[in-house]
Amino acid sequence: MFDRILLATSATEACDHAARVAFNMAERYKSYLNIFHVLGLPTRAYSQDVIDVKTRERVTADEEYVAWVKEEIRGYYERLLEKTGDNYGIEVAVGSPHREILRAARNNDPDLVVMGGSTGHMEDSSYKKTTAGSTFQRVAKAAHCPVLVVTRPAASFWGGFSRIVLGTDFSEASDVAFEYALQLARALDCELFLFHAVDVSAMAMGKVMAQDDIEEKLRVARRRMRSRYVPKMPDFESYTMDAWEGLPYVEITKYAREKQADLIIMAHHAKRDASGQAPMGSTMEQVIVRAACPVLSINRSVKK
Amino acid sequence: MPEGTLCNKQPVDTEEQLKALLADKGGQIYYEEMKHLDVDVEMLRQTLGKSLKSRLRTWLSMCARCGMCADSCFFYRINDRDPKQVPAYKIQSTLGEIVRKNGNVDNAFMHMAMETAWAKCTCCNRCAMYCPHGIDVGVMISYLRGLLYQQGFVPWEMKVGAGMHRVYRAQMDVTPEDFVDTFEWMVEEYEEDYPGLNVPVDKDDADILYTVNAREVKHYPEDLAEAAILFNIAGENWTVPSKGWELTSLAMFAGDWEACRLQVESVYDAMDRLKPKRMVGTECGHAHRATVVEGPYWAGRPDGLPPVESIHYVEWVAEALRTGKLKIDPEKRIKEPVTIQDSCNYIRNHGLRDVTREIMSYIVEPGYFIDMAPNGEHNYCCGGGGGFNGIGLYRPQRNKALITKRDQIMHTGASLVIAPCHNCWDAIRDLEEEYQIGIRWSFLKPLLIDMVVVPEHMKPKE
Amino acid sequence: MHAFLTGPMFYISIAVLVIGLLVRVVRYIRGLDWKLDRVAYRAHRKAGMKGAARSIFKWLVPFGTRSWRVQPVMTVVFFVFHIGVVAVPLFLLAHNMFLEEKLGFSFFTLPALAADILSWGVLAALLILVLRRIALPEVRILTTFHDYFILALTAAPFVTGLICRYDPANYDFWLLIHIAAGELLLILIPFTKLSHVVTFFLSRAQIGMDFGIKRGGMKGKGMAW
Ligand code: HEM
Ligand code: SF4
Ligand code: SF4
Ligand code: SF4
Numbered sequence: 004m005f006d007r008i009l010l011a012t013s014a015t016e017a018c019d020h021a022a023r024v025a026f027n028m029a030e031r032y033k034s035y036l037n038i039f040h041v042l043g044l045p046t047r048a049y050s051q052d053v054i055d056v057k058t059r060e061r062v063t064a065d066e067e068y069v070a071w072v073k074e075e076i077r078g079y080y081e082r083l084l085e086k087t088g089d090n091y092g093i094e095v096a097v098g099s100p101h102r103e104i105l106r107a108a109r110n111n112d113p114d115l116v117v118m119g120g121s122t123g124h125m126e127d128s129s130y131k132k133t134t135a136g137s138t139f140q141r142v143a144k145a146a147h148c149p150v151l152v153v154t155r156p157a158a159s160f161w162g163g164f165s166r167i168v169l170g171t172d173f174s175e176a177s178d179v180a181f182e183y184a185l186q187l188a189r190a191l192d193c194e195l196f197l198f199h200a201v202d203v204s205a206m207a208m209g210k211v212m213a214q215d216d217i218e219e220k221l222r223v224a225r226r227r228m229r230s231r232y233v234p235k236m237p238d239f240e241s242y243t244m245d246a247w248e249g250l251p252y253v254e255i256t257k258y259a260r261e262k263q264a265d266l267i268i269m270a271h272h273a274k275r276d277a278s279g280q281a282p283m284g285s286t287m288e289q290v291i292v293r294a295a296c297p298v299l300s301i302n303r304s305v306k307k
Numbered sequence: 308m309p310e311g312t313l314c315n316k317q318p319v320d321t322e323e324q325l326k327a328l329l330a331d332k333g334g335q336i337y338y339e340e341m342k343h344l345d346v347d348v349e350m351l352r353q354t355l356g357k358s359l360k361s362r363l364r365t366w367l368s369m370c371a372r373c374g375m376c377a378d379s380c381f382f383y384r385i386n387d388r389d390p391k392q393v394p395a396y397k398i399q400s401t402l403g404e405i406v407r408k409n410g411n412v413d414n415a416f417m418h419m420a421m422e423t424a425w426a427k428c429t430c431c432n433r434c435a436m437y438c439p440h441g442i443d444v445g446v447m448i449s450y451l452r453g454l455l456y457q458q459g460f461v462p463w464e465m466k467v468g469a470g471m472h473r474v475y476r477a478q479m480d481v482t483p484e485d486f487v488d489t490f491e492w493m494v495e496e497y498e499e500d501y502p503g504l505n506v507p508v509d510k511d512d513a514d515i516l517y518t519v520n521a522r523e524v525k526h527y528p529e530d531l532a533e534a535a536i537l538f539n540i541a542g543e544n545w546t547v548p549s550k551g552w553e554l555t556s557l558a559m560f561a562g563d564w565e566a567c568r569l570q571v572e573s574v575y576d577a578m579d580r581l582k583p584k585r586m587v588g589t590e591c592g593h594a595h596r597a598t599v600v601e602g603p604y605w606a607g608r609p610d611g612l613p614p615v616e617s618i619h620y621v622e623w624v625a626e627a628l629r630t631g632k633l634k635i636d637p638e639k640r641i642k643e644p645v646t647i648q649d650s651c652n653y654i655r656n657h658g659l660r661d662v663t664r665e666i667m668s669y670i671v672e673p674g675y676f677i678d679m680a681p682n683g684e685h686n687y688c689c690g691g692g693g694g695f696n697g698i699g700l701y702r703p704q705r706n707k708a709l710i711t712k713r714d715q716i717m718h719t720g721a722s723l724v725i726a727p728c729h730n731c732w733d734a735i736r737d738l739e740e741e742y743q744i745g746i747r748w749s750f751l752k753p754l755l756i757d758m759v760v761v762p763e764h765m766k767p768k769e
Numbered sequence: 770m771h772a773f774l775t776g777p778m779f780y781i782s783i784a785v786l787v788i789g790l791l792v793r794v795v796r797y798i799r800g801l802d803w804k805l806d807r808v809a810y811r812a813h814r815k816a817g818m819k820g821a822a823r824s825i826f827k828w829l830v831p832f833g834t835r836s837w838r839v840q841p842v843m844t845v846v847f848f849v850f851h852i853g854v855v856a857v858p859l860f861l862l863a864h865n866m867f868l869e870e871k872l873g874f875s876f877f878t879l880p881a882l883a884a885d886i887l888s889w890g891v892l893a894a895l896l897i898l899v900l901r902r903i904a905l906p907e908v909r910i911l912t913t914f915h916d917y918f919i920l921a922l923t924a925a926p927f928v929t930g931l932i933c934r935y936d937p938a939n940y941d942f943w944l945l946i947h948i949a950a951g952e953l954l955l956i957l958i959p960f961t962k963l964s965h966v967v968t969f970f971l972s973r974a975q976i977g978m979d980f981g982i983k984r985g986g987m988k989g990k991g992m993a994w
Contacts, residue, residue, distance in 0.1 A: 044526055063332050098526050109492060145496045303499060361800025362975055369968050372911035375840060383907070390910035399911070436994060437836040439828055439847075440969060441976030600983060604807035611809030611983055658985020660993075684993045685835060 004190045005032040009113040011039050011104045011142070014076045018119035021153040022083060024297055025117040030086035031163055034114075038093045039107050040076055041100040042069075053097055069095045101141035108146050116142065116150045140288070143271040143300040149183060150271075150300045152291050168196045168264040170255045170290070173227060176270035180301040184268045185236055195242040196262050197232055199224045200254035221246045252289035264296055271302040311340025316347065316459040318563060319470025325480075328470065333699050334463025344459050346417055351410035354454060359406065363450060366442045367403050370395050376444065379437035381687045381711040382427055394434040394444035397423050402451045417460040424452045425462050426701035429692035429708075430560075431651040436684065452562030461561055462698045468557025472566045476573045477521040477553040487549050489524045493532035501765050506535050509581060510546035515623075516583035516615070517547050518554040518574060518598070520591045520729050533752035534589065537624075540759055541632035545587075551577030554588040555729075556597030560694030564605060571602035578614040586617040590750045592650030592728035593692070595619045600657055619653050621727050624751055625662045628669040639758035640672045646679055646721035648712070648735065649686035650728035660684060663727070666751065670758060677719040687711045689726075691734030709738040717744055724748040771941075774948045779871060782952040789959025790967045797971045806979070813982045820981015820991065821974035827994040828973060834994040843901075850894035853887035854923060857930075858951070860884070885934075888927055895924050919961055925950035 010025040012018040029036040042064050043053040053064045062068055073093045077084070084091065096103040108116055118139060143150045169184040171177040181197070188195040201220045203212055212220075224246040236242065243262075247254045259267050269287050291298045310316065312327075314337045319325050331337050376394040377383050383392040390396060401420040405412055412420075428448040435443035455461055456469070471478050477486075490506045498504040507513065515538065523530040538545045551573040558566035578586060588595050599617040603610070627633040647667060653659045660683040667676045679686060690708035695701065712734065716724055726732040726748050735748040803810050810817055827833045837844040858864060861884050865875040879887070899920060902912045929947035933940055958964060980992040 065330060065332055067330075067332070102526070102528065105496075358805055360802050360805055361797045362802075362806050362972075364800070365797060365968055365972055369962055369965050369972060370911075371962065371965070372908070372913065372916050373843075374905060374908035374911055375836060375843060377907040378839070379836070388907065390906045393907045393911065395911050435976060436834075436992070439836065440965065441824060441828075441973045443976060443979075601807055604804055604809075607804065609803070609809060610812040611803075611807075656984045658987075658989025658991075660989060662989075681835075 004187060005029075005034045005114050007037065007111065007113040007115075008034045009037045009039055009104075009108060009111060009116045011041070011100070011107075011116060011118040012076075013119070014040055014079045020156050021117050021119035021151075022080065024151070024153045026080070026083040026086045027162075028115075028117070029090070033090070036087050036091040037107070037111055037113060038076060038080065038091060039104065040072065040093070040095050041103045042072065042095060042097045044097070044099050064097045101138045104138070104142050105145055108142075108148060113148055116146055116148060118142065118150065118152055119154060137288075139291075139300075143287075144302060145304075146302070147304050149268075149305055151297050152300065153297045154291055155293075155295065162265075164191050164193055164266050166194045166196065166262060166264045167266045167268060168198055168255070168259045168262060170251075170267060170269045171197060171199050171228070171232075172251075172270070173199070173231065174270060174272065176272050176301065176303045178231075179303055179305055180268050180270040181232055181235070183301050183305060185239065187266075187268075188241070189239060193241075193266075195239075196258070196264065197228055197242060197244045198255065198258050199228060199246045200251040200258075201246060201248040202251050203248050204250050217248050221248060252286045252293065255286075255290050256293045259294055259296060266296055266299060267294055268299045268301060271300040309343065309345035310459075311337070311344060313337045314340035314344055314459055314466075316350075316457065318473060318566065319466060320473050322474050325467070325470045325474050328463070328467055331463070337463045337466075338700070341418070341460065342414070344414060344417075346410075346412055346414060346458055348410045348412075351405065351412075351454065351458065354457060355406065355410060358450075358453075363402075363447060364406075366440075366447060367399070367406060369440055370399065370442055371440060372399075373439070376434040376438045376442070379434045380428075380444075381431075381433070381690070382708060385707060385710045392427060394428075394438075395442070397427055398444045398447045398451070402447055402454075405451075405454070417455065417458060420451065421455055421460045421462070422701070424448050424455055424562075425465070425694060425698060426704045429651075429688045429690075429695050431688035431692055432655055433651065433685070433687065436655070449559075449562065452560075453564055454562070456562035462694075462700055464697045464699065465557065465561035465694055468694070468697070469561040469563035469566045472553075472556065472558045472563075472570045475521075476551070476570055478555045478557045479521040479525050481521045481524045481553075483549045483552075486519075486521075486524050486552055487547075489528050490531045490535070490547060493528045494535050497532045497536060500767055501536050501539065501761070502767055503765055504532075504535055504539055506531075507546045509549050512582050512584075513544050513546035514584045515543050515545040516578060516581060516586045517545055517589070518552050518577075518586060518594075519547075519589045520555045520594055521553050522555075522729060523589065530589070530750065530752060533756050536756060537627075537633065537752060537759070540761060540765060541627045543632070546581060546583065548574075548577035548581060551575075551580075554594035554598050555591060556594065556602075557694065557697075559593065559597045559601065560697075567597065567602070568605040571598055572606050574598055574602070575606055575614050583615055586613065586615055587623045588617065588619055590620045590727040590729065590732075590752065592652035593730055596652040596656060600652075619657070619659060619662075619727075620751070621653070621659060621663050621666060624755065625665045628666060633755065634760040635669050635755075635758050636760050640670055641723065641754065641758075642672045642675055643723055644677055644719065644721040645671055645675055645723040645725060646677050646716060646719040648689060648724055648726040648728065648731045649679070649682055649684075650726075650731050651686070651688050651692060652728065654686060655684045667725075670754060677721055679715045679719055687715060689728075689731040689734035691737065692730055696730055696733050696737070706737070706741050709734060709741060713738050713742050713744060716746060722746055725751060725754065727751050771945060771948075774945065774952065775867075775871075778952055779948075782955040783872075786955045786958055790964065793959060793964050794967055794971065797968065801975065806975075808975075808979045808983050810978060810982070813987065816982050816987050817978040818981075820979075820986045821977035823991055824977025824980070824994065825970060825973045836994075846894045846897050846901075849890040850898065853891035853894070853927075857884055857887050857891065858926070888931055891927050892924065892931070895920060895927075915962065919963055922950075922954055922957060922961070922963070926954055 005028060008025055008029055010022060012022055025036060028034060053062060072095050076093050139152055167184055167188055169181055171181060184195060201224055203217055228244050247258060267290060287300060313331055319328060372395060374393060380392060380394050386392050401423050430445040430449050432443055432445035435445060468478055487508055494504050494506045517534060556567055556570050558570055599613055603612050647663055690712050691705060695705050724735055724746055726735050727750055732748060732750060739746055831844060831848045832838050859876050860879040862878045865878050869875040902908050926947060929943055929950050933943045933947055958966060980986050
């Protein structure tokens with residue numbers, strides 16, 4: 004499942020948790036780890052100068068500098084690199100982070116992209132304002148492979164996948180996510196928790212819901228889950244299905260904690276709204292910053 | 308050592324030379340070598356004899372030295388009214404001197420001239436509007452750049468840029484394959500959102516031939532997708548050429564007229580090959596100037612026009628909005644104070660002022676659009692034109708030059724600046740980075756994408 | 770002496786002026802090069818003419834351009850100076866009588882008071898132009914000896930002319946000087962920056978065509994001078 008992992012990293016603390024998970028996965032699943040770093044966008048129009056994401060200094064991104072950065076990264080991950088042996092590579096690119104990560108994902112065709120919640124300083128530099136949406140959002144939206152995000156330290160103490168929560172909203176993208184979750188659960192012999200949250204926030208429904216309505220919705224949701232997913236896992240036994248009511252991101256996080264999940268899988272919706280943010284994106288973003296385990300994002304275009 | 312290995316009178320013509328030049332970090336060796344570069348007086352004289360004709364000669368000699376152009380130049384205004392920044396002084400002390408001394412100038416003089424030509428003038432041509440005699444110092448500085456380039460006294464990035472055009476027919480190392488591949492990739496990435504999205508490459512007889520800025524391909528490929536989306540929504544019969552897609556010309560900034568010709572001919576060849584009805588170029592000011600306004604002359608076209616009618620992106624947008632090909636959802640119009648940067652290269656120098664105002668009338672909620680003062684043909688340069696943005700050596704001067712635009716923007720109170728020009732966009736980005744005045748800036752395309760009505764057949768099913 | 774200055778010398782100076790300026794015009798136009806100037810003069814004659822006409826006309830109208838409007842003092846000085854400098858020599862009664870006698874034609878004649886006002890206006894404006902050159906750093910840095918020279922050259926006929934008018938005692942002497950100064954001016958016009966009496970129109974026409982043909986004239990509403 005994880006022959007090739009692409010770790011998109013700023014090689015700073017911001018990405019430490021993501022890096023730890025990526026290295027651990029590489030070790031456990033004998034993956035080739037591609038450590039990928041983006042130097043940033045040229046600051047002077049067509050010049051060679053970039054603001055280094057790491058040092059925030061203006062530098063000339065020539066071969067010499069790139070070689071130096073690679074060495075720096077090697078040094079930064081020296082101890083973690085023991086886990087991979089020689090089975091790794093370091094790549095450095097110039098450009099806007101999300102675009103270059105996507106480009107690398109396209110060229111290297113990894114099975115998984117791992118990234119931190121933030122690519123470091125680049126996120127708060129002024130140019131971000133013109134490129135709406137976080138780097139993660141934009142990568143998750145367009146990548147043809149699953150994207151794993153780790154932001155919290157708590158999410159990175161991890162000993163392999165065994166309990167997977169799939170949050171579904173019954174969309175087409177969620178179906179893709181389900182397929183992937185099932186495949187993963189089969190391959191790694193995990194327990195699968197299918198979960199749906201009925202959104203009762205007044206905002207979502209436009210009115211305060213009566214308790215009867217809520218319960219009816221929960222019943223419908225469970226029925227839908229059963230009819231939609233059970234036929235698809237004929238010879239797979241270790242699954243559980245649940246529907247809770249509340250604020251989706253809160254419920255998913257709570258549910259994952261209760262089930263001691265070590266992975267949450269969610270669908271990333273392709274359609275963007277005005278800000279470049281997918282509607283489900285906000286739920287996903289919220290889960291990411293709250294979950295005690297890595298979150299895996301899947302969009303419709305992820306190959307089976 | 309008169310001729311350096313990197314800094315010399317030879318243009319960059321091969322990939323190896325280009326790589327060697329690029330390997331010289333920030334042009335350190337290059338500029339060191341320039342200190343010893345000889346001036347070829349004979350060549351200078353011959354060039355003057357061949358190309359300095361009555362228009363420029365008369366300008367130089369008739370200048371009343373009245374100083375009426377002083378205030379028109381933003382360099383003069385922001386540099387505490389330094390008399391050395393008066394347009395007439397800048398040209399008289401450089402080109403004027405060269406002519407008076409009949410080419411007998413030395414290395415130190417050429418260094419001074421280089422700084423004047425690239426760090427004290429962006430060739431925005433504003434002064435031409437303020438001189439009673441109609442003397443266009445911007446045009447003369449551009450001519451001076453040609454002389455300096457020929458003698459090897461040109462900022463490193465300019466030599467690199469001109470070399471890129473010579474080697475790749477693009478301002479960056481983007482090959483035709485890269486271009487087509489990136490465009491297709493982008494369309495692929497967005498076709499989920501816009502079913503049916505496609506990019507027709509090398510289609511004959513299309514209504515629109517679309518050309519771009521290599522930087523979009525390299526660093527902002529979303530721009531390509533956005534262009535495709537808007538053409539598709541508008542139902543245009545469009546295409547991109549696999550060769551001859553680069554609209555820009557750093558060679559123009561560099562004063563490398565031969566490279567200018569090679570570059571623009573590659574685009575005209577695409578026109579001849581594919582026979583489109585029109586060409587639409589991306590949101591770039593100098594690129595439009597190069598390919599549409601000046602290009603025909605480099606290519607020796609007596610009618611002064613490109614082979615097919617060629618328009619700037621803003622003209623296409625205005626037309627599409629006017630004819631209803633693109634419809635704006637009134638709910639989604641811009642409802643925040645917004646202003647527009649009038650790019651010298653197609654506003655002052657190609658008469659498109661009203662076109663951009665027309666676009667504003669469609670996409671901005673009435674009452675939210677605020678013009679800068681002055682504006683239109685009289686607008687100041689963003690501060691980074693004419694290659695200034697890209698030259699490391701003159702970065703401090705450039706940052707200072709941004710102050711004019713910063714203050715102009717601040718006076719409008721706008722929180723969003725629309726900049727349908729790559730150079731202006733860059734300069735405004737940089738001024739926000741440098742001075743943090745809390746603005747956002749944008750090309751037209753992403754704004755349009757957010758507010759345009761998507762026809763049913765292009766909406767994702769689900 | 771008087772006979773010489775009003776006789777042969779007068780014809781010579783007129784001839785030098787006219788031929789000199791004609792040569793200027795011809796050489797200028799012949800030196801235009803559509804490829805080097807990057808203006809397709811021939812291909813778009815109409816747009817060119819329109820641009821040229823606008824470019825000249827707007828600048829001949831006081832406050833007709835933004836440049837004139839944003840520098841009102843300079844504008845007033847410029848027009849006072851130039852109206853006088855053109856009108857007085859051509860339309861002064863005495864000059865017209867002289868012209869009638871020598872060349873067989875004359876122009877419309879200015880009332881004496883108007884001529885006085887214009888002449889004093891020219892001198893006042895000249896004074897301001899000189900002071901400006903000394904006082905303003907942005908003009909000082911541009912100023913060369915030549916600029917003072919042409920100012921003096923222009924001032925001379927006016928100063929001497931006015932002396933003639935107010936000092937009848939030495940009339941003959943000052944008249945001689947006045948005629949000499951005037952003829953010197955006429956002769957030097959083609960060879961100094963004063964040749965702008967024609968090159969102004971040529972240069973303005975050229976930039977007008979440039980904007981009119983190439984730089985937007987065929988797109989927008991014409992340059993917003
Ligand atoms: C026939 C039409 C003429 C036109 C359209 C014209 C136009 C101009 C212009 C545009 C300027 C430059 C702007 C300025 O310095 O204010 C100028 C300057 C000047 N003109 Fe004329 N001019 C004409 C005739 C004359 C004549 C007949 C004289 C004198 C005999 C003259 C003497 C000058 C002088 C001395 C200056 C320099 C002023 C300075 O020091 O700033 N001009 N003229
Ligand atoms: S305004 Fe024109 S004539 Fe006057 S100094 Fe400037 S360039 Fe020369
Ligand atoms: S072209 Fe623009 S930058 Fe150059 S001297 Fe004139 S006003 Fe200044
Ligand atoms: S970058 Fe824009 S504003 Fe600046 S000179 Fe070029 S067109 Fe003008």
